[in-house]
Amino acid sequence: MDAPQQSGNKTGKSKQKKFAVRVDFTPMVDMNMLLITFFMLCTTLSKPQTMEINMPSNDDKITDQQKTKVKESLAVTLLLDAKNQLYYYEGIPDWNNPEAIKRADYTNQETGIRRVLMRKNAAVVNKVKELKQQKRNLQITQKQYDAQVKELRNGKNTPTVIIKATDEATYKNLVDALDEMQICNIGKYVIVPIADTDKDLIKAVNGKL
Amino acid sequence: MAKVKIKKQSTFIDMTAMSDVTVLLLTFFMLTSTFVKKAPVQVSTPSSISEIKIPEHDILTILVDNSGKVFMSFDKQDDQRSVLEEVGNEYGMTFTPTETKKFSLQSTFGVNIKQMKSFLGLKEEKMDEVLKAQGGIPTDSVDNQFKVWVKAARSVNPDLRIAIKADQATPYRVIKSVMNSLQDLKENRYNLITSLKVTDAK
Numbered sequence: 221m222d223a224p225q226q227s228g229n230k231t232g233k234s235k236q237k238k239f240a241v242r243v244d245f246t247p248m249v250d251m252n253m254l255l256i257t258f259f260m261l262c263t264t265l266s267k268p269q270t271m272e273i274n275m276p277s278n279d280d281k282i283t284d285q286q287k288t289k290v291k292e293s294l295a296v297t298l299l300l301d302a303k304n305q306l307y308y309y310e311g312i313p314d315w316n317n318p319e320a321i322k323r324a325d326y327t328n329q330e331t332g333i334r335r336v337l338m339r340k341n342a343a344v345v346n347k348v349k350e351l352k353q354q355k356r357n358l359q360i361t362q363k364q365y366d367a368q369v370k371e372l373r374n375g376k377n378t379p380t381v382i383i384k385a386t387d388e389a390t391y392k393n394l395v396d397a398l399d400e401m402q403i404c405n406i407g408k409y410v411i412v413p414i415a416d417t418d419k420d421l422i423k424a425v426n427g428k429l
Numbered sequence: 430m431a432k433v434k435i436k437k438q439s440t441f442i443d444m445t446a447m448s449d450v451t452v453l454l455l456t457f458f459m460l461t462s463t464f465v466k467k468a469p470v471q472v473s474t475p476s477s478i479s480e481i482k483i484p485e486h487d488i489l490t491i492l493v494d495n496s497g498k499v500f501m502s503f504d505k506q507d508d509q510r511s512v513l514e515e516v517g518n519e520y521g522m523t524f525t526p527t528e529t530k531k532f533s534l535q536s537t538f539g540v541n542i543k544q545m546k547s548f549l550g551l552k553e554e555k556m557d558e559v560l561k562a563q564g565g566i567p568t569d570s571v572d573n574q575f576k577v578w579v580k581a582a583r584s585v586n587p588d589l590r591i592a593i594k595a596d597q598a599t600p601y602r603v604i605k606s607v608m609n610s611l612q613d614l615k616e617n618r619y620n621l622i623t624s625l626k627v628t629d630a631k
Contacts, residue, residue: 245444
Protein backbone atom coordinates (compact mmCIF):
# COMPACT_ATOMS: atom_id res chain seq x y z
CA MET A 221 0.00 0.00 0.00
CA ASP A 222 2.83 2.31 0.82
CA ALA A 223 4.88 1.63 -2.24
CA PRO A 224 2.85 3.58 -4.79
CA GLN A 225 2.63 6.57 -2.53
CA GLN A 226 6.36 6.70 -2.14
CA SER A 227 7.00 6.44 -5.81
CA GLY A 228 4.40 9.05 -6.34
CA ASN A 229 6.23 11.38 -4.05
CA LYS A 230 9.43 10.93 -5.88
CA THR A 231 7.98 11.65 -9.22
CA GLY A 232 5.62 14.29 -7.93
CA LYS A 233 6.01 18.01 -8.18
CA SER A 234 6.28 18.67 -4.46
CA LYS A 235 10.02 18.96 -4.19
CA GLN A 236 11.54 19.08 -0.73
CA LYS A 237 13.17 22.39 -0.11
CA LYS A 238 16.93 22.22 0.39
CA PHE A 239 18.10 23.95 3.52
CA ALA A 240 21.49 25.50 3.74
CA VAL A 241 23.57 23.38 6.12
CA ARG A 242 25.96 26.19 6.81
CA VAL A 243 26.01 27.06 10.44
CA ASP A 244 27.69 30.18 11.63
CA PHE A 245 30.45 29.08 13.97
CA THR A 246 31.65 32.53 14.92
CA PRO A 247 30.00 32.66 18.36
CA MET A 248 31.29 29.19 19.10
CA VAL A 249 34.82 30.24 18.24
CA ASP A 250 34.41 33.31 20.40
CA MET A 251 33.37 31.24 23.33
CA ASN A 252 36.19 28.76 22.84
CA MET A 253 38.76 31.49 22.66
CA LEU A 254 37.43 32.89 25.89
CA LEU A 255 37.71 29.53 27.61
CA ILE A 256 41.21 28.97 26.26
CA THR A 257 42.27 32.33 27.58
CA PHE A 258 40.84 31.44 30.94
CA PHE A 259 42.67 28.14 31.11
CA MET A 260 45.90 29.65 29.93
CA LEU A 261 45.84 32.28 32.61
CA CYS A 262 44.77 30.06 35.47
CA THR A 263 47.08 27.14 35.04
CA THR A 264 50.62 26.18 35.70
CA LEU A 265 51.72 24.12 32.79
CA SER A 266 55.08 22.92 33.94
CA LYS A 267 55.38 21.20 37.19
CA PRO A 268 58.05 22.66 39.40
CA GLN A 269 61.41 21.01 39.67
CA THR A 270 62.48 19.50 42.91
CA MET A 271 65.61 18.39 44.68
CA GLU A 272 65.61 15.43 46.93
CA ILE A 273 67.75 15.62 50.00
CA ASN A 274 68.39 13.35 52.91
CA MET A 275 69.28 14.88 56.17
CA PRO A 276 71.16 13.19 58.97
CA SER A 277 69.08 12.15 61.91
CA ASN A 278 68.95 14.36 64.96
CA ASP A 279 68.85 11.33 67.17
CA ASP A 280 71.21 11.58 70.13
CA LYS A 281 71.19 7.85 70.68
CA ILE A 282 73.33 7.15 67.67
CA THR A 283 76.62 5.78 68.90
CA ASP A 284 79.97 6.78 67.60
CA GLN A 285 80.24 3.50 65.77
CA GLN A 286 77.15 4.17 63.72
CA LYS A 287 78.37 7.54 62.65
CA THR A 288 80.03 7.68 59.30
CA LYS A 289 83.61 8.60 59.63
CA VAL A 290 85.14 10.67 56.92
CA LYS A 291 88.75 10.57 55.94
CA GLU A 292 90.31 13.90 56.63
CA SER A 293 91.96 14.10 53.26
CA LEU A 294 88.65 13.60 51.49
CA ALA A 295 86.57 16.10 53.41
CA VAL A 296 85.78 19.51 52.03
CA THR A 297 83.84 21.94 54.14
CA LEU A 298 81.90 24.75 52.53
CA LEU A 299 80.96 27.74 54.62
CA LEU A 300 78.11 29.81 53.26
CA ASP A 301 78.03 33.31 54.58
CA ALA A 302 75.98 36.45 54.09
CA LYS A 303 76.13 38.50 50.91
CA ASN A 304 76.81 35.43 48.76
CA GLN A 305 80.19 34.89 50.34
CA LEU A 306 81.56 31.40 50.19
CA TYR A 307 84.56 29.91 51.93
CA TYR A 308 85.95 26.44 51.98
CA TYR A 309 88.62 24.40 53.64
CA GLU A 310 89.86 20.89 53.20
CA GLY A 311 90.19 18.42 56.00
CA ILE A 312 90.60 19.84 59.49
CA PRO A 313 92.10 23.29 59.39
CA ASP A 314 94.29 24.96 61.92
CA TRP A 315 91.62 26.84 63.83
CA ASN A 316 93.94 29.66 64.77
CA ASN A 317 95.21 30.32 61.32
CA PRO A 318 92.92 32.33 59.07
CA GLU A 319 95.04 31.30 56.11
CA ALA A 320 93.52 27.86 56.40
CA ILE A 321 90.28 28.78 54.74
CA LYS A 322 89.97 30.01 51.24
CA ARG A 323 87.52 32.19 49.49
CA ALA A 324 85.43 31.01 46.57
CA ASP A 325 82.24 32.00 44.83
CA TYR A 326 79.31 30.40 43.08
CA THR A 327 80.45 31.15 39.56
CA ASN A 328 81.94 28.89 36.96
CA GLN A 329 85.17 30.91 36.88
CA GLU A 330 88.57 29.93 38.12
CA THR A 331 87.63 31.33 41.53
CA GLY A 332 84.43 29.30 41.66
CA ILE A 333 83.86 26.48 44.04
CA ARG A 334 82.98 24.32 41.06
CA ARG A 335 86.58 24.22 39.91
CA VAL A 336 87.73 23.25 43.37
CA LEU A 337 85.26 20.43 43.67
CA MET A 338 85.86 19.27 40.11
CA ARG A 339 89.55 18.98 40.83
CA LYS A 340 88.92 17.18 44.04
CA ASN A 341 86.53 14.79 42.38
CA ALA A 342 88.33 14.56 39.07
CA ALA A 343 88.38 10.78 38.88
CA VAL A 344 84.62 10.50 39.16
CA VAL A 345 83.92 13.48 36.94
CA ASN A 346 86.04 12.00 34.16
CA LYS A 347 84.42 8.61 34.42
CA VAL A 348 80.98 10.15 34.33
CA LYS A 349 81.98 12.07 31.25
CA GLU A 350 83.03 8.85 29.58
CA LEU A 351 79.76 7.22 30.50
CA LYS A 352 77.85 10.17 29.11
CA GLN A 353 79.68 9.78 25.84
CA GLN A 354 78.85 6.09 25.79
CA LYS A 355 75.23 6.87 26.41
CA ARG A 356 75.24 9.37 23.59
CA ASN A 357 76.64 6.70 21.29
CA LEU A 358 73.83 4.40 22.47
CA GLN A 359 76.28 1.89 23.86
CA ILE A 360 74.54 1.87 27.21
CA THR A 361 70.96 2.60 28.16
CA GLN A 362 69.76 5.36 30.41
CA LYS A 363 69.13 2.84 33.15
CA GLN A 364 72.63 1.46 33.03
CA TYR A 365 73.98 4.95 32.96
CA ASP A 366 72.03 5.98 36.04
CA ALA A 367 73.11 2.90 37.95
CA GLN A 368 76.76 3.31 37.08
CA VAL A 369 76.81 6.99 37.88
CA LYS A 370 75.25 6.30 41.23
CA GLU A 371 77.83 3.67 41.97
CA LEU A 372 80.66 5.97 40.97
CA ARG A 373 79.35 8.81 43.07
CA ASN A 374 79.12 6.72 46.18
CA GLY A 375 82.31 4.84 45.59
CA LYS A 376 85.27 4.74 47.91
CA ASN A 377 87.71 7.60 48.00
CA THR A 378 85.24 10.12 46.66
CA PRO A 379 85.25 13.40 48.50
CA THR A 380 82.68 14.19 51.13
CA VAL A 381 81.37 17.71 51.25
CA ILE A 382 80.15 19.25 54.43
CA ILE A 383 77.92 22.24 53.93
CA LYS A 384 77.64 24.71 56.76
CA ALA A 385 75.65 27.87 56.47
CA THR A 386 75.56 30.87 58.73
CA ASP A 387 72.24 32.38 59.74
CA GLU A 388 72.74 35.22 57.32
CA ALA A 389 73.13 33.05 54.26
CA THR A 390 70.08 32.83 52.05
CA TYR A 391 68.13 29.85 50.89
CA LYS A 392 69.39 30.49 47.39
CA ASN A 393 72.96 29.99 48.57
CA LEU A 394 72.03 26.64 50.01
CA VAL A 395 70.31 25.51 46.83
CA ASP A 396 73.23 26.74 44.77
CA ALA A 397 75.62 24.79 46.94
CA LEU A 398 73.50 21.67 46.59
CA ASP A 399 73.42 22.29 42.87
CA GLU A 400 77.19 22.23 42.74
CA MET A 401 77.08 18.78 44.30
CA GLN A 402 74.97 17.61 41.38
CA ILE A 403 77.18 19.25 38.82
CA CYS A 404 80.38 17.95 40.33
CA ASN A 405 78.97 14.45 40.79
CA ILE A 406 79.50 14.38 44.51
CA GLY A 407 77.48 11.62 46.07
CA LYS A 408 78.29 12.23 49.69
CA TYR A 409 77.35 15.55 51.11
CA VAL A 410 75.71 16.70 54.25
CA ILE A 411 74.24 19.86 55.67
CA VAL A 412 75.25 20.43 59.25
CA PRO A 413 74.89 23.33 61.65
CA ILE A 414 77.79 25.72 61.74
CA ALA A 415 80.23 25.52 64.61
CA ASP A 416 81.61 28.51 66.51
CA THR A 417 85.12 27.72 65.34
CA ASP A 418 83.95 28.07 61.76
CA LYS A 419 82.38 31.41 62.53
CA ASP A 420 85.58 32.60 64.13
CA LEU A 421 87.54 31.60 61.09
CA ILE A 422 85.20 33.54 58.81
CA LYS A 423 85.52 36.52 61.08
CA ALA A 424 89.27 36.26 61.05
CA VAL A 425 89.39 36.10 57.28
CA ASN A 426 87.05 39.05 56.93
CA GLY A 427 89.01 41.05 59.45
CA LYS A 428 92.23 40.48 57.58
CA LEU A 429 90.91 41.82 54.32
CA MET B 430 28.40 53.25 -21.42
CA ALA B 431 29.72 49.98 -20.38
CA LYS B 432 28.69 49.08 -17.00
CA VAL B 433 31.23 47.35 -14.86
CA LYS B 434 29.39 45.13 -12.59
CA ILE B 435 31.14 44.41 -9.37
CA LYS B 436 30.39 40.98 -8.25
CA LYS B 437 29.11 40.84 -4.77
CA GLN B 438 31.25 38.61 -2.67
CA SER B 439 29.86 36.87 0.29
CA THR B 440 31.54 37.82 3.54
CA PHE B 441 30.64 34.56 5.14
CA ILE B 442 33.80 32.83 6.33
CA ASP B 443 33.70 29.22 7.19
CA MET B 444 34.52 29.03 10.86
CA THR B 445 34.40 25.28 11.15
CA ALA B 446 38.13 24.79 10.84
CA MET B 447 38.81 27.55 13.30
CA SER B 448 36.38 26.05 15.70
CA ASP B 449 38.11 22.70 15.35
CA VAL B 450 41.42 24.23 16.28
CA THR B 451 40.09 26.07 19.28
CA VAL B 452 38.31 23.03 20.60
CA LEU B 453 41.51 21.06 20.27
CA LEU B 454 43.47 23.66 22.16
CA LEU B 455 40.83 23.88 24.79
CA THR B 456 40.90 20.13 25.32
CA PHE B 457 44.66 20.24 25.61
CA PHE B 458 44.58 22.94 28.25
CA MET B 459 41.83 21.27 30.17
CA LEU B 460 43.66 17.97 30.31
CA THR B 461 47.14 19.19 31.11
CA SER B 462 46.33 21.93 33.53
CA THR B 463 46.70 22.00 37.22
CA PHE B 464 45.26 25.09 38.73
CA VAL B 465 47.40 27.68 40.36
CA LYS B 466 46.92 27.58 44.06
CA LYS B 467 46.04 30.78 45.73
CA ALA B 468 48.96 31.52 47.98
CA PRO B 469 49.02 34.21 50.63
CA VAL B 470 52.60 35.09 49.83
CA GLN B 471 54.49 35.43 46.62
CA VAL B 472 57.41 33.07 46.55
CA SER B 473 60.08 32.97 43.89
CA THR B 474 61.94 29.73 44.18
CA PRO B 475 65.66 29.51 43.48
CA SER B 476 66.72 27.83 40.29
CA SER B 477 68.59 24.59 40.12
CA ILE B 478 69.74 22.14 37.50
CA SER B 479 67.84 19.30 39.10
CA GLU B 480 65.30 17.83 36.72
CA ILE B 481 63.32 15.61 39.00
CA LYS B 482 59.64 16.40 38.81
CA ILE B 483 57.62 16.63 41.90
CA PRO B 484 55.16 13.75 42.42
CA GLU B 485 51.53 14.58 41.85
CA HIS B 486 49.83 13.19 44.87
CA ASP B 487 50.28 13.12 48.62
CA ILE B 488 52.27 16.27 48.87
CA LEU B 489 52.56 18.45 51.91
CA THR B 490 53.89 21.76 50.73
CA ILE B 491 55.62 23.94 53.25
CA LEU B 492 55.65 27.48 52.02
CA VAL B 493 58.27 29.80 53.48
CA ASP B 494 58.34 33.44 52.48
CA ASN B 495 61.34 35.72 52.73
CA SER B 496 60.33 37.23 56.04
CA GLY B 497 60.21 33.76 57.54
CA LYS B 498 56.48 33.11 57.68
CA VAL B 499 55.59 29.47 57.33
CA PHE B 500 52.45 28.20 55.64
CA MET B 501 51.31 24.75 54.73
CA SER B 502 49.07 23.21 52.15
CA PHE B 503 47.82 19.76 51.31
CA ASP B 504 46.79 18.47 47.95
CA LYS B 505 43.81 16.64 49.37
CA GLN B 506 41.02 18.42 51.16
CA ASP B 507 40.14 15.35 53.20
CA ASP B 508 43.64 15.23 54.62
CA GLN B 509 43.46 18.87 55.51
CA ARG B 510 40.24 18.36 57.40
CA SER B 511 41.52 15.40 59.41
CA VAL B 512 44.72 17.22 60.21
CA LEU B 513 42.80 20.12 61.70
CA GLU B 514 40.90 17.72 63.95
CA GLU B 515 44.11 16.03 64.97
CA VAL B 516 45.82 19.31 65.83
CA GLY B 517 42.66 20.48 67.56
CA ASN B 518 42.80 17.42 69.80
CA GLU B 519 46.38 18.18 70.67
CA TYR B 520 45.46 21.65 71.87
CA GLY B 521 42.12 20.61 73.36
CA MET B 522 40.03 22.41 70.80
CA THR B 523 37.03 21.17 68.93
CA PHE B 524 35.81 22.59 65.69
CA THR B 525 32.29 22.63 64.37
CA PRO B 526 31.56 20.93 61.03
CA THR B 527 31.16 24.33 59.35
CA GLU B 528 34.56 25.38 60.63
CA THR B 529 36.31 22.23 59.42
CA LYS B 530 34.55 22.56 56.08
CA LYS B 531 35.73 26.10 55.75
CA PHE B 532 39.23 25.09 56.73
CA SER B 533 39.41 22.28 54.20
CA LEU B 534 38.49 24.71 51.44
CA GLN B 535 41.48 26.90 52.24
CA SER B 536 44.17 26.37 49.64
CA THR B 537 46.96 27.40 51.99
CA PHE B 538 46.73 27.80 55.70
CA GLY B 539 48.96 29.06 58.43
CA VAL B 540 47.75 30.85 61.50
CA ASN B 541 48.52 30.44 65.13
CA ILE B 542 46.29 27.66 66.42
CA LYS B 543 45.04 29.91 69.18
CA GLN B 544 43.61 32.26 66.60
CA MET B 545 42.29 29.47 64.43
CA LYS B 546 38.75 29.62 65.76
CA SER B 547 38.31 33.32 65.31
CA PHE B 548 40.08 33.08 61.96
CA LEU B 549 37.64 30.50 60.68
CA GLY B 550 34.79 32.71 61.79
CA LEU B 551 35.85 35.45 59.43
CA LYS B 552 34.47 36.14 56.00
CA GLU B 553 36.44 34.79 53.07
CA GLU B 554 37.84 38.07 51.82
CA LYS B 555 38.81 38.97 55.34
CA MET B 556 40.56 35.62 55.78
CA ASP B 557 42.99 36.32 52.96
CA GLU B 558 43.85 39.67 54.45
CA VAL B 559 44.45 38.26 57.89
CA LEU B 560 46.54 35.44 56.48
CA LYS B 561 48.69 37.93 54.66
CA ALA B 562 49.06 40.30 57.57
CA GLN B 563 49.48 38.05 60.58
CA GLY B 564 49.72 34.55 59.18
CA GLY B 565 52.49 32.05 59.72
CA ILE B 566 52.80 28.97 61.86
CA PRO B 567 55.13 29.49 64.83
CA THR B 568 58.31 27.47 64.42
CA ASP B 569 60.33 28.68 67.39
CA SER B 570 61.40 26.23 70.01
CA VAL B 571 59.14 27.63 72.72
CA ASP B 572 55.92 27.08 70.86
CA ASN B 573 56.62 24.86 67.90
CA GLN B 574 53.19 24.42 66.37
CA PHE B 575 54.77 23.58 63.06
CA LYS B 576 55.98 20.31 64.49
CA VAL B 577 52.50 19.47 65.71
CA TRP B 578 51.07 20.10 62.26
CA VAL B 579 53.64 17.94 60.51
CA LYS B 580 53.21 15.17 63.04
CA ALA B 581 49.45 15.27 62.57
CA ALA B 582 49.86 15.27 58.83
CA ARG B 583 52.10 12.22 58.99
CA SER B 584 49.65 10.33 61.16
CA VAL B 585 46.76 11.16 58.84
CA ASN B 586 48.56 10.17 55.67
CA PRO B 587 51.65 7.97 56.03
CA ASP B 588 52.49 8.24 52.32
CA LEU B 589 52.85 11.96 52.50
CA ARG B 590 55.90 13.54 50.93
CA ILE B 591 57.16 16.78 52.31
CA ALA B 592 58.17 19.52 49.92
CA ILE B 593 59.68 22.80 51.02
CA LYS B 594 58.97 25.76 48.82
CA ALA B 595 60.94 28.69 50.04
CA ASP B 596 61.76 32.07 48.63
CA GLN B 597 65.32 32.45 47.43
CA ALA B 598 65.97 35.39 49.74
CA THR B 599 64.90 33.54 52.84
CA PRO B 600 67.57 33.72 55.51
CA TYR B 601 69.10 30.37 56.36
CA ARG B 602 68.05 30.86 59.98
CA VAL B 603 64.42 30.24 59.03
CA ILE B 604 65.20 27.27 56.83
CA LYS B 605 67.31 25.85 59.60
CA SER B 606 64.50 25.98 62.10
CA VAL B 607 62.13 24.33 59.64
CA MET B 608 64.67 21.63 58.83
CA ASN B 609 65.48 21.08 62.47
CA SER B 610 61.83 20.64 63.31
CA LEU B 611 61.53 18.08 60.55
CA GLN B 612 64.63 16.29 61.73
CA ASP B 613 63.27 16.11 65.24
CA LEU B 614 60.29 14.26 63.82
CA LYS B 615 62.64 11.91 61.95
CA GLU B 616 61.47 13.28 58.65
CA ASN B 617 64.84 13.01 57.03
CA ARG B 618 63.81 12.84 53.42
CA TYR B 619 62.15 15.72 51.74
CA ASN B 620 62.08 17.71 48.57
CA LEU B 621 63.11 21.25 47.88
CA ILE B 622 61.05 22.87 45.20
CA THR B 623 63.12 24.78 42.68
CA SER B 624 62.61 26.16 39.25
CA LEU B 625 64.60 25.14 36.26
CA LYS B 626 67.84 26.93 35.65
CA VAL B 627 68.86 27.76 32.14
CA THR B 628 72.14 25.96 32.21
CA ASP B 629 75.34 27.33 30.87
CA ALA B 630 77.44 24.63 32.43
CA LYS B 631 78.15 21.61 30.41
